[in-house]
Amino acid sequence: MQQVNLGIIGGGTVGGGVFQAIQRNGALISSRLGVRLHIARVAVRDVRKPRTIKIPSSLLTTDWAGMVNDPRVNLVVELMGGTTTARQVTLGALKLGKPVVTANKALLSAHGEELFEAAQNYGTNLYYEASVAGGIPIIKVLREGLIGNRITRLYGIVNGTCNYILTRMKLDGADFVDALAQAQRLGYAEAEPSLDIDGHDAAHKIGILASLAHGFWVNPRQIYVEGIRPISKLDVQFAGQLGYSIKLLGIVKKTEAVAGTDRKPA
Numbered sequence: 001m002q003q004v005n006l007g008i009i010g011g012g013t014v015g016g017g018v019f020q021a022i023q024r025n026g027a028l029i030s031s032r033l034g035v036r037l038h039i040a041r042v043a044v045r046d047v048r049k050p051r052t053i054k055i056p057s058s059l060l061t062t063d064w065a066g067m068v069n070d071p072r073v074n075l076v077v078e079l080m081g082g083t084t085t086a087r088q089v090t091l092g093a094l095k096l097g098k099p100v101v102t103a104n105k106a107l108l109s110a111h112g113e114e115l116f117e118a119a120q121n122y123g124t125n126l127y128y129e130a131s132v133a134g135g136i137p138i139i140k141v142l143r144e145g146l147i148g149n150r151i152t153r154l155y156g157i158v159n160g161t162c163n164y165i166l167t168r169m170k171l172d173g174a175d176f177v178d179a180l181a182q183a184q185r186l187g188y189a190e191a192e193p194s195l196d197i198d199g200h201d202a203a204h205k206i207g208i209l210a211s212l213a214h215g216f217w218v219n220p221r222q223i224y225v226e227g228i229r230p231i232s233k234l235d236v237q238f239a240g241q242l243g244y245s246i247k248l249l250g251i252v253k254k255t256e257a258v259a260g261t262d263r264k265p266a
């Protein structure tokens with residue numbers, strides 16, 4: 001059976017999960033793909049850091065560039081987050097003709113146009129299903145299943161952290177700050193939560209979905225952004241009395257003149 005050697009960059013929440021999934025289900029995945037997935041290296045920032053999901057030290061490296069350039073690595077999996085080094089990693093791999101898989105919506109939102117152009121120019125591919133609502137999965141649906149459809153509107157709850165906070169506010173009558181603190185304790189929200197609660201993560205995702213629906217990249221600065229920080233317990237109660245729930249929605253709407261995108265609590 002043909003073997004694909006993976007170079008994974010990032011051994012955190014997602015990288016560790018990918019490592020574990022391949023360890024546990026590698027044989028099943030291979031039997032379905034007809035290709036064996038072999039993890040060649042995992043690049044991290046600090047090889048000594050304690051990790052919830054253990055990765056053998058023999059696989060760990062801090063030298064992501066060496067890993068990307070290693071001729072034995074056939075496919076690069078970018079799971080480090082951020083946009084600066086992640087862009088270098090992704091461009092570096094694509095220029096070598098290596099396919100890249102990324103879960104990084106911020107990277108695609110900021111540099112998607114450049115990266116997809118590079119993939120095309122170097123005869124390779126950039127895969128990004130996990131970057132938006134990976135559990136559904138929506139990207140394959142838009143790219144393949146709905147290829148013959150004209151998409152006029154696309155609505156969705158695309159940020160799990162906000163959804164958790166708003167759900168707790170509704171079901172427990174919690175204040176925003178208490179629901180946020182609970183989300184942080186449970187690991188659903190980052191210590192620095194603004195990317196999620198101020199709506200930027202949802203904006204990154206909705207920009208990607210808009211590009212798939214309409215075939216051009218949306219400048220992230222042109223996306224209307226509104227978060228859930230100002231939502232109070234009272235707002236949630238009033239909405240409930242009227243028979244509504246407050247949700248942070250990602251919205252893409254095609255109008256006659258121009259395709260516009262926004263997200264708002266509705």
Ligand SMILES: NC(=O)c1ccc[n+]([C@@H]2O[C@H](COP(=O)([O-])OP(=O)(O)OC[C@H]3O[C@@H](n4cnc5c(N)ncnc54)[C@H](OP(=O)(O)O)[C@@H]3O)[C@@H](O)[C@H]2O)c1
Nearest residue numbers: 010011012013014015043044045046049079080081103104
């Ligand atoms: N978490 C989610 O639920 C989720 C869901 C969908 C998509 N995503 C996306 O997946 C990506 C990763 O998220 P995450 O939650 O897994 O992040 P994370 O837990 O912070 O993990 C990031 C990993 O990247 C490594 N890293 C960072 N900078 C590096 C560098 N310069 N060189 C080498 N390694 C470096 C870190 O190394 P150390 O471990 O040594 O610090 C860490 O292992 C992000 O783009 C995120 O938006 C996340």
